[in-house]
Amino acid sequence: METMPADRGQAGPTISEVAAEAGVGRATAARTLGGYGYVSPELRARVLAAAEKLGYRANALARSMSTGVSHTLGVIVADIGNPFFAGLLRGISDTSRARGFDVIVLSTYENLGQEVAATNVLIDKRVDGVIVASAALDRDQVAHLKAAMDRGIPIVLVDRAVAALDLDAVVIDNREAAREAVEVLIAAGHRRIGFVWGPPVAQAPATRRELLAAASHNLWTDGERLRGYLDALDDAHIPFDPELVMVGPKTEERVVGEVGRMLALPDRVTAVFCTETDGMTGSLRALRKAGLSYPDDVALIGFDDSAWAAVMEPPLTMIAQPVHELGAKAAQVLLDILGGAEPAREMHTLRSRLIQRSSVAPPRLSSE
């Protein structure tokens, strides 16, 4: 009866693992393997023996780096409780470790004050570079990131572009993904399609123009998904109805109330498009409260795919983001910059994928 070994993965050992094997501090191992600073001959021999034993290979990146590199990347995520970010972190971690870098993570819970604090912690802890899914909405909110860059710490944005920063950003095709999902609903015959969630403003914007103005002052991803929804309506000549867009705080409770409201309209929604996991679970609760079921009473499509969405009965049609690839690409862009590459300062856009399952059916016009 033998316990199976934990999966060691493809990644070579990190500086830290070599240090542990040699019984020396991480800084000593980094100095020895990086070829900078003083290390006593005895410790040096131990580190090299440990590196040999573990199969550590200094890569071109490590060799190209100058003194004082800490071999650590910092990642600032907006909400560690969102499985999307967990998947992203795995991609960052796998790629970073394969290139000899450890990763430390801070979560801001969508709070700009915490993002400022997190950035300062990472500067303080002397990370070599930072990947951030920023809560910053405009140019008044990016001083902390500029301060890190001023100290020579390169930054790559992930998930969310920030217009005020001319940086590499690794994102998905949010607008196109939303448009495709809403087109599937329209193709099934729906014209009354709810959008969950919209900008977190207190009152529903009366016009499309006001709605887009509100979106432009809020999260880039949310705005892009809203634009995709509007694109699909426009193409099908379906007029925009402000009553079908959720506003207010982005919480599951709020979704239950707002979708409930849309289901109680005289000309109620026959489909709901959810841009977040909480939007989907909230919409499902709203359906149950109203005594309705999917896909016959209401069609549903959501972000992001998960194991749960696949086991729902009927299984849910969902947009799957390439979460691991997003993280891996962000880490790769950052590590390339650390290795001496000139930042491209461009938007790297990955494709999401609509997984069609069984939560979309035509509207039941007869019973309306």
Add this chain to the structure above:
Amino acid sequence: METMPADRGQAGPTISEVAAEAGVGRATAARTLGGYGYVSPELRARVLAAAEKLGYRANALARSMSTGVSHTLGVIVADIGNPFFAGLLRGISDTSRARGFDVIVLSTYENLGQEVAATNVLIDKRVDGVIVASAALDRDQVAHLKAAMDRGIPIVLVDRAVAALDLDAVVIDNREAAREAVEVLIAAGHRRIGFVWGPPVAQAPATRRELLAAASHNLWTDGERLRGYLDALDDAHIPFDPELVMVGPKTEERVVGEVGRMLALPDRVTAVFCTETDGMTGSLRALRKAGLSYPDDVALIGFDDSAWAAVMEPPLTMIAQPVHELGAKAAQVLLDILGGAEPAREMHTLRSRLIQRSSVAPPRLSSE
């Protein structure tokens, strides 16, 4: 049309936020507010003004600390992709921030080598204390944590006790929680109850004694949940059947195969108890493959409750761990030690809660 402000929470500002407000480095703010080291009169004045403006209050803890405190806690979690750990981190973060500490996180993906590396990173980054959900299984696997303690870094275990370490551990009543859940299944009339998942051994242990021996060399939480399952069977005089315990890798794919096997037995399972989220989603996939549904064909109870479990149709009966409280308590114990309290070196056990919904019905004896 006004954008609603992000929730700032009850927590006071951290050192980092004061530093950002003052436009100084975090170390300067820490020295000023901690009353140690040299700070120029001008910077000192700026920091104090910022602290005043933001309402920063140095607490007794901060005042009691000696020079060089970094006001950062390190957290090592086994898998950042598990929503359980995400909830735990929120509890740690909220409590730490309320006491002026930032939190940095590393995920080991259940890999001991990565845990060793993570510990070394945290030593290197000079965190004041560490909270760890360790992948270590026995005394040969804890040298890295002992090394951190030797450097004066206090450690608190969370979620998982490690017998080889005489440390404070903040955990839930895993054995009792599992016993209670299985008792509910037995009370409904079930005697053929599957256990997902057991120890990750390659072959099913033939006897109860071998099973417990295997469990004792694997994760503490898994072993405790297995003991609770056996307790409930014993109390009801239901004989242990090794065919009803899943072994092998702890993955959703493996669950699908193993539960499928248990459903194909001549005397098949009529209920499944799942100790992890992947155990539940895998069991649901196995039911679908077998053309069976819950609760009538098979009763289900699982760990951990989630928004998805509540919106499943029928909604799932689940064990809810007090995830936020677990994290908050672990942070509190660690911060108390940092503040000068003597470590109690005890197991702090919090109560979980069984949320009865609609996934348990009596077995359909007539159709068996």
